[in-house]
Amino acid sequence: MIALNEPLSDQEIAELDEFLMSDASPEESMDIVALDGFLTALVIGPGLVPPSAWLKTIWGKGEPSFDSSAQAQRVISLIMRRFNAISAMFAEPPEFAPILWEHEVEGATYRIADDWCWGFMAGVSLATEAWQPLLTDPENRAMLRPIVTLGAEEGWRLLEADSDPDGAEQAAFDALESSVIAISRYWRKQWRERTAALRPASTRPRVQRVGRNQPCPCGSGRKYKRCCANAEA
Secondary structure (H helix, E strand, O other), rough: OOOOOOOOOOOHEEEEEEEHOOOOOOOOOHHHHHHHHHHHHHOOOOOOOHHHHHHHHHOOOOOOOOOOHHHHHHHHHHHHHHHHHHHOEEEEEOOOOOOOOOEEEEEEEEEEEEHHHHHHHHHHHHHHHHHHHHHHOOHEEEEHHHHHHHOOHHHHHHHOOOOOOHHHHHHHHOHHHHHHHHHHHHHHHHHHHHHHHOOOOOOOOOOOOOOOOOOOOOOOEEEHHOOOOHHOO
């Protein structure tokens, strides 16, 4: 049995994408790239969204048709292993290694992040209220700009209206890695601050109890029970 912390091989990534794009998956299912962005938002975002809440989002409005329980377990385990691999990427120092589409033009290979960013924004939409501190933070919400530019209708409209849409799209792509890492660190800092606020400000020192037959701490030379203990009584 393969452990759930084992990264997916290239063959397993292809296997998962094949299922996502097959007739066994609903028409609105995420593809492998959108799924990767979606899982990344869940990993680095605020709070913990249980798999029972986000797994069904992968399939859109329908449900997958598994041939057997073994196939269901296989597909879900592939998804969970990718989720765990992404979690490991964002330990310090973080490493951004997304699954992206590649397109070759005249011998040059271009990486395309639109679907990845769309999936990330789907993860944000799943917990919009929890994301509000960043969405409304005037100093830090720009972290999301490259992802919104490439993965949301608002960003697509702005690209169409831009005097140099290709240049703006490339700039958003170039800023994607630093943006995702900054978002990860933002929410990690928020978590640390919330945790620190829950800790007591100080701990009362434990008072050592004096035995009745021990010398009295007042220095009289008498036993405690014959000295200050009587006074306290």
